[in-house]
Amino acid sequence: MDFEELAATLKALADLTRLKIIALLQTRDCCVCELVPIFKISQPAVSKHMSRLKTSGLVKETRKGMWVFYSLNRDRLEELGISLTNLPDLSEELRQLEQQGLLVQCD
Amino acid sequence: MDFEELAATLKALADLTRLKIIALLQTRDCCVCELVPIFKISQPAVSKHMSRLKTSGLVKETRKGMWVFYSLNRDRLEELGISLTNLPDLSEELRQLEQQGLLVQCD
DNA sequence: GAACAATATAACGATATGGTTATGTAATTT
DNA sequence: AAATTACATAACCATATCGTTATATTGTTC
Numbered sequence: 120m121d122f123e124e125l126a127a128t129l130k131a132l133a134d135l136t137r138l139k140i141i142a143l144l145q146t147r148d149c150c151v152c153e154l155v156p157i158f159k160i161s162q163p164a165v166s167k168h169m170s171r172l173k174t175s176g177l178v179k180e181t182r183k184g185m186w187v188f189y190s191l192n193r194d195r196l197e198e199l200g201i202s203l204t205n206l207p208d209l210s211e212e213l214r215q216l217e218q219q220g221l222l223v224q225c226d
Numbered sequence: 227m228d229f230e231e232l233a234a235t236l237k238a239l240a241d242l243t244r245l246k247i248i249a250l251l252q253t254r255d256c257c258v259c260e261l262v263p264i265f266k267i268s269q270p271a272v273s274k275h276m277s278r279l280k281t282s283g284l285v286k287e288t289r290k291g292m293w294v295f296y297s298l299n300r301d302r303l304e305e306l307g308i309s310l311t312n313l314p315d316l317s318e319e320l321r322q323l324e325q326q327g328l329l330v331q332c333d
Numbered sequence: 334g335a336a337c338a339a340t341a342t343a344a345c346g347a348t349a350t351g352g353t354t355a356t357g358t359a360a361t362t363t
Numbered sequence: 364a365a366a367t368t369a370c371a372t373a374a375c376c377a378t379a380t381c382g383t384t385a386t387a388t389t390g391t392t393c
Contacts, residue, residue: 122249126242132310133236134351138229142313146320150332151370157323164352166371185360185369186332200311203239204304209246210253216264225257225293225339241381258340271382273341292339292390332369 120202128199131175136160137168141177144191151187227309235306238282243267244275248284251298258294 120128132138136158143149143157154165169189172178176195181188216222227235239245243265250256250264261272276296279285283302288295323329 122242122245126240126245129236129240129245130350133233133240135229135233136351138233138236138313139316142229142316143320145313145315146317152330152368153332156328156330160351161353162370163354163372167351170371182360187370188332197311200307203310204307206245206249206252208252209249213250213253221263223259223263225260225295237380243381259338267381268383269340270342270384274381277341289390294340 120198122207125199125202125206128175128177128195131171131177132199134168137172140168140172141191141196144178144189148181148188148190150183150189227305229314232306232309232313235282235284235302238278238284239306241275244279247275247279248298248303251285251296255288255295255297257290257296 132141139158140149140154143154151162151165151169154169155162158165169178169180173180173189177192177199178189179192181190213222239248246265247256247261250261258269258272258276261276262269265272276285276287276294280287280296284299284306285296286299288297320329
């Protein structure tokens with residue numbers, strides 16, 4: 120994941136409710152109407168959270184009759200963890216800036 | 227890390243500039259005045275980013291004469307990655323809610 | 334001690350975020 | 364086909380976020 124995508128994915132996860140939703144989805148798939156009483160927020164609020172998680176790729180949806188079941192995209196979550204501990208190496212960019220004299224010297 | 231702390235730490239990281247700062251600090255420690263020309267934002271903006279990163283524990287500061295050098299707290303970053311792939315298990319909480327009849331039945 | 338340099342804090346503005354209520358849409362049931 | 368159920372979208376509001384400029388604060392140098 121590049122920086123942009125990583126930041127976007129982290130933002131999707133950087134919310135207490137969404138974090139707990141992700142944890143819940145580790146146990147089993149859930150539909151919106153199940154999450155409403157658990158988190159005690161309105162149905163539209165849950166819907167928006169799920170929409171955000173879906174956009175970030177952390178969650179997938181499956182329509183099942185009237186319901187929309189959301190499931191965790193485990194690969195994506197793992198990918199995020201890996202990206203976090205393997206952030207792009209900026210040493211080359213830093214070296215170039217130094218060469219161009221665009222860096223301040225602190226010593 | 228519990229959910230609250232995890233969400234707070236993720237929020238500290240879920241910003242393009244701070245993410246790149248963290249990546250930079252992987253290469254070497256930096257002081258505020260070095261980061262200003264790199265990111266082309268004002269000095270107070272950099273200061274605030276560093277303050278946020280420091281509060282979240284992702285970064286440590288070392289005063290060195292006039293300068294404040296910031297260094298990456300690698301342990302903390304790794305801890306975050308691990309927490310992400312080992313989110314608290316909510317299956318027990320889910321079971322209790324089911325027993326109390328507080329869950330909707332979707333089938 | 335006066336001037337300067339690096340950093341932090343304060344005050345402000347534009348935009349993003351996370352909630353609400355109201356309403357639209359799609360599938361199910363009667 | 365009318366009513367119901369689950370979900371999504373729209374419009375709105377309060378607060379958070381991220382930038383700015385102005386102003387401390389702290390250490391250095393002359």
